Amino acid sequence: xxxxxxxxxxDRLTRLVPLRRVGHPEEAxxxxxxxxxGRVGFATGAVYDTGGGRVTC
Numbered sequence: 001x002x003x004x005x006x007x008x009x010x011d012r013l014t015r016l017v018p019l020r021r022v023g024h025p026e027e028a029x030x031x032x033x034x035x036x037x038g039r040v041g042f043a044t045g046a047v048y049d050t051g052g053g054r055v056t057c
Contacts, residue, residue, distance in 0.1 A: 018053030 014020055031050045034040060 016054055017051070021052070023050060023052055 010022070014022060028050050031048045034048070035043070035046070040046075
């Protein structure tokens with residue numbers, strides 16, 4: 001999504017996400033950077049979901 005996304009499309013997509021909002025690039029960047037930080041010393045093979053609670057099959 002970007003600034004050109006039609007409001008009705010954004011509204012429909014937002015209703016599909018349990019958090020009721022779209023994610024921000026900074027939030028995705030944090031999820032990407034976290035595993036390589038020194039704060040994760042015991043996690044192996046983890047999957048970090050950045051879908052705001054939305055499940056896609």
